[in-house]
Amino acid sequence: MDLMEKLSILADGAKYDAACTSSGADRPGFALPMGCCHSFSADGRCISLLKVLLSNECVFDCKYCVNRSSLEKPRAAFTPEELAGLTMGFYRRNYIEGLFLSSGVVKSPDHTMELMIGALRLLRQGHGFRGYIHAKAIPGASPQLVRELGLLADRLSVNIELPSEESLRRLCPNKRREAILLPMGQIAREREEESLALCRPGEAGRFAPAGQSTQLIIGASPESDYQIIRLSAAMYRKYGLKRVFYSAYIPAVADSLLPSLDTKPPLLREHRLYQADFLMRQYGFEAEEILSPALPSLNPYLDPKSNWAVNHMERFPVDVNRAPQDLLLRVPGIGPLGARRIVAARRQGKVDLEQLRRMGIVLRRARHFITAAGYRPPLLQSRESTVRALMDPAVDRFGVEQLSMFHDLGLLPGGGDVRSLTEAVEESVKCLAAAM
Amino acid sequence: MPGGGDVGGGAQAVCYRYDGSFEGFLCCVYDSVYRRETPLCITAESDVPALLGAERCVGTDGERAARVRDSIARRISPRALELCRNVFCSCLSQKELHLLRFLLRGYREGGGICQKNGDELVSRLLSAERHLLGEAHLLKGFTRFARAEGLLVAFITPKNYVLPCIAEHFCLRLAQERFAIVDRTHGAALLHEEGRARVLRVESLRAPELSAEEAGWQALWKRFYDTVAIEGRENPRCRMSHMPRRYWENMPEMADLL
Numbered sequence: 001m002d003l004m005e006k007l008s009i010l011a012d013g014a015k016y017d018a019a020c021t022s023s024g025a026d027r028p029g030f031a032l033p034m035g036c037c038h039s040f041s042a043d044g045r046c047i048s049l050l051k052v053l054l055s056n057e058c059v060f061d062c063k064y065c066v067n068r069s070s071l072e073k074p075r076a077a078f079t080p081e082e083l084a085g086l087t088m089g090f091y092r093r094n095y096i097e098g099l100f101l102s103s104g105v106v107k108s109p110d111h112t113m114e115l116m117i118g119a120l121r122l123l124r125q126g127h128g129f130r131g132y133i134h135a136k137a138i139p140g141a142s143p144q145l146v147r148e149l150g151l152l153a154d155r156l157s158v159n160i161e162l163p164s165e166e167s168l169r170r171l172c173p174n175k176r177r178e179a180i181l182l183p184m185g186q187i188a189r190e191r192e193e194e195s196l197a198l199c200r201p202g203e204a205g206r207f208a209p210a211g212q213s214t215q216l217i218i219g220a221s222p223e224s225d226y227q228i229i230r231l232s233a234a235m236y237r238k239y240g241l242k243r244v245f246y247s248a249y250i251p252a253v254a255d256s257l258l259p260s261l262d263t264k265p266p267l268l269r270e271h272r273l274y275q276a277d278f279l280m281r282q283y284g285f286e287a288e289e290i291l292s293p294a295l296p297s298l299n300p301y302l303d304p305k306s307n308w309a310v311n312h313m314e315r316f317p318v319d320v321n322r323a324p325q326d327l328l329l330r331v332p333g334i335g336p337l338g339a340r341r342i343v344a345a346r347r348q349g350k351v352d353l354e355q356l357r358r359m360g361i362v363l364r365r366a367r368h369f370i371t372a373a374g375y376r377p378p379l380l381q382s383r384e385s386t387v388r389a390l391m392d393p394a395v396d397r398f399g400v401e402q403l404s405m406f407h408d409l410g411l412l413p414g415g416g417d418v419r420s421l422t423e424a425v426e427e428s429v430k431c432l433a434a435a436m
Numbered sequence: 437m438p439g440g441g442d443v444g445g446g447a448q449a450v451c452y453r454y455d456g457s458f459e460g461f462l463c464c465v466y467d468s469v470y471r472r473e474t475p476l477c478i479t480a481e482s483d484v485p486a487l488l489g490a491e492r493c494v495g496t497d498g499e500r501a502a503r504v505r506d507s508i509a510r511r512i513s514p515r516a517l518e519l520c521r522n523v524f525c526s527c528l529s530q531k532e533l534h535l536l537r538f539l540l541r542g543y544r545e546g547g548g549i550c551q552k553n554g555d556e557l558v559s560r561l562l563s564a565e566r567h568l569l570g571e572a573h574l575l576k577g578f579t580r581f582a583r584a585e586g587l588l589v590a591f592i593t594p595k596n597y598v599l600p601c602i603a604e605h606f607c608l609r610l611a612q613e614r615f616a617i618v619d620r621t622h623g624a625a626l627l628h629e630e631g632r633a634r635v636l637r638v639e640s641l642r643a644p645e646l647s648a649e650e651a652g653w654q655a656l657w658k659r660f661y662d663t664v665a666i667e668g669r670e671n672p673r674c675r676m677s678h679m680p681r682r683y684w685e686n687m688p689e690m691a692d693l694l
Contacts, residue, residue: 004659011663029608037678038577039689041665044674048577051664086656092588092613093581095657250668265668345553355554397673 001076007086009076013056013067014102016252017159017215018245022048022097022132024210025154027203031132036097049100049134050090054078054116058104062161062172063255064220067104071253077106080119084127091131098132098154099123109140109179113149120152132210137187139179146183147207150190155210155242158183160235163228167221170257187212188239211242218273219266219405220249220258226287226296229276233287236280246273266405268398272298279304282336283329297408301428306332306390309369310436316369317377320356321346332390333366365389383433391425400424411435449476451491452532456480458524459501461532465539466500467492474540478532508539513547519565525597528564535561572601578683579606581615582654584644588615591643591686597622599635607633654688661689 023035037046055077058067066073078086083101090096101120106112116135123129135153137146150156158180162168165177190207194200214235216228232244248265251258276298279285283305290304291297299307309316309332318327320342328339341359345351350373357363368377368386395403400421406414411431413424452467452475454460464478508517520535528534538557542549552558571594579602581588588610592598599619603626606617610628618625618641625638646654684690 004656007656007659008663011660015664015666029605029611032573032576032605036573036577039661039687040675040679041661042672042675043665043669044671044678045665045669046678047661047664050660089653090657090660092610093583093653093657094577094579094590094609097577248669250666267669341553344551348548348552351554358556358559359553 003082003086006076006078006082007052009074010052010054010056010078013053013104014051014100016066016247016250017051017100017102017136018045018247019134019157019213019215019243020046020048020051020100021243022134022154024242025097025132026206026209027130027132027154030130031097031154038094038096048097049132050087050096050098051100052078052083052102054083054101054103054119055106055112056104057106059107060105060172060174062175063257064161064171064217064249064253066252068253078119080122083119084123084129087123087131088127088129091129096131098134099129100134102136103138105138109138110142110145112138113141113145117145117148117152120149124152134210137183139175139183141183143183143186146186147190150187150208151205153208155212156183156187156208157213157215158187159215160231161215161217162221163216163223163231164221167223171221184212184214184235184239191240211240213241213243213245215245215247217249218246218270219263224296224408225269225273225276225298226291226293228273229280229287229290232277233280244277246270246277264401264405266402268300268395268402269298269405271394271398272300272304276304284326295408295410297406297414299412300403300406300409300414301392301395301412301425302387302390302432303392305330306365306392310387310390310432313436317371318369320351320370320372331366331369333362333364333369383436384429387429387432387436391429395425396421449490451476452478452494453491454478454480454494454532455496456482457496458521459498460494460496461524461535462501462504463496464494464532465504465536466497467494468536468540469543474536475533477530478536480532508542511546512539512542513550515550516542516547519550519561522565522568522601523561525600526564526568527595527597528560528567531564568596568598569601571596572598574679574683576602576605578679578687579617580687582644582646582650582688584647584650586614588613589644590615590617591620592617593620593682593686595621597624599624599626602626603633603635658689 021035022031025031025033035048037048039047041047056067057075057077058069061069087099091098101116103112103116106115120133120135133153134155134157135149137149137156137158139158160180162171168175168177187208191211194207235241235244248267248270249259250265251261251263254261276290279290280287289308298304309330315330318331320328325339325343328334328342329336338359338361342351345355345359352373353363353375356372368381368389400418403414403418403424413427418424450473452464454464468474505517508520523531523535534557538561549558553562575592575594575598579590579592581590599617607628611631614629616625616627618638623638625636627634627636684694
């Protein structure tokens with residue numbers, strides 16, 4: 001089998017992993033700390049790393065996976081030399097920021113990890129590669145091997161994939177929850193140890209300096225958005241994760257336990273989960289502020305921050321000339337950058353609406369929630385006009401069938417019975433305004 | 437500062453002409469301050485000459501430039517100097533005049549001027565700076581090298597003059613390599629060999645013939661690019677907004693989509 005064919009098979013097997021960032025690197029000149037996209041694929045996702053499997057052979061039989069053992073398909077594996085040559089060639093031409101290496105489980109988790117470590121060692125030490133490496137730790141591998149892998153990689157990840165133990169048991173007969181959580185816990189501990197050590201090791205001796213991440217599949221199993229973001233929040237807290245990635249399930253394999261093959265991926269739901277996740281990481285929101293057991297589903301019509309705002313009108317209006325930065329961040333239309341600009345500018349004089357516009361604040365949304373020099377929102381502002389200003393145009397872009405992938409929306413139009421998008425949006429404006 | 441009022445104000449309708457370098461621009465600032473006049477326009481030698489009013493050539497003098505540079509950092513702030521350097525590399529139209537207005541105000545108002553994010557002039561300069569730095573960041577990713585006769589060559593066609601912003605990054609990353617980044621828009625090239633980098637003027641430069649080996653690398657990359665996209669999630673609009681079409685001409689994986 002030639003290199004072109006191997007690359008096709010092994011990139012195809014790795015593409016459902018959403019993580020492709022190279023962020024958090026501490027390699028001046030060799031990888032940018034904020035991450036760097038080298039291209040964008042036809043699905044609009046950033047390409048930063050050469051994302052491939054070392055081998056797509058697998059002894060596990062996870063129902064949703066394109067590499068499951070019971071599937072008849074061409075199997076391939078890179079030799080360490082092939083993989084190193086490909087990475088160096090791509091990196092030198094500036095196609096990529098580095099390598100993302102995952103693998104099917106060849107023989108056993110430990111054996112697979114040994115193969116991966118061998119390949120990465122050749123790349124780092126044999127070829128002197130100093131770019132970014134993201135490596136997948138294989139669930140069930142021994143701690144010593146996880147440690148060795150972490151000394152070669154910038155970032156490690158262990159994918160949880162299924163958001164509850166029950167789904168995991170049902171869909172991944174060979175994987176156990178502890179086998180996933182054990183390496184995550186070890187990675188968190190090793191990093192903590194290192195940060196507490198009196199003398200920091202040099203570049204070659206550091207353990208996963210860019211931290212760890214994980215991925216959850218959305219829509220292959222019945223967990224609610226509330227369960228999912230609570231799980232994410234717990235993992236950020238407990239394991240110090242840098243990122244949780246969400247991957248809308250795309251049926252690639254037929255199985256009676258899974259959504260049928262013609263099911264469309266829940267892209268709008270995935271989009272809302274990323275927004276909710278962003279609120280927890282960048283805006284200081286708690287999971288419980290975003291959703292609750294009584295309201296377990298994200299709002300398809302409003303982004304989660306706007307949804308919080310319309311449900312907490314008692315907190316507004318906020319005075320842009322006085323409010324602390326974390327309160328400014330709660331205003332729809334003001335992001336982290338906008339909030340920082342306001343705080344800097346108001347030290348130099350009162351800020352009015354025109355200045356806010358020049359600072360990139362989205363006044364169409366923000367004006368319902370703020371006071372500024374010479375401006376107060378009209379006293380008799382109708383609730384409907386406020387909600388209407390916040391309605392997310394993305395709903396249009398994603399299309400009406402995406403609405404059917406939300407459940408438990410309460411009074412909002414959703415489920416499978418929505419026929420016209422315009423009507424659904426109109427009805428939800430009324431419904432949300434009435435609840436304000 | 438008498439005569440340091442609005443641009444175009446006053447009776448003197450003079451236009452400055454300078455050599456297009458940052459030092460040359462700083463000498464224009466020097467002249468404006470010491471002659472107590474605000475020019476109607478400031479044009480670089482490579483620009484189309486202005487037709488308005490009398491034109492004066494401002495010579496570039498290293499010592500004067502150094503005095504102005506020093507006074508910006510000291511009397512306004514180091515950040516103001518950085519902003520000026522960045523905006524000078526940006527593609528903001530009439531950037532010299534905007535920068536002069538900014539500096540004349542900065543001398544009066546002090547370092548706080550850089551924080552006036554909502555001010556009309558300042559926000560215009562900040563957004564020009566963001567445009568430059570944003571494009572430089574994109575090009576750290578979108579620049580593509582091809583090996584030709586022992587040299588790694590990349591062509592870029594940026595709107596802003598990004599070479600000074602990306603030079604250090606590539607010199608570190610490709611420290612052991614001989615490489616060149618050719619900016620076709622601005623007729624300049626960064627050449628790095630034997631651990632030293634310099635910027636050269638280039639007039640017209642043809643892309644070298646692609647060797648069979650190099651074509652092989654591009655084919656592998658194209659195959660990876662096509663494979664990694666997930667069918668069922670096609671989103672050309674999202675791709676276009678992250679990676680605007682004008683960058684595609686220099687990216688081998690996009691060649692067939694142009």
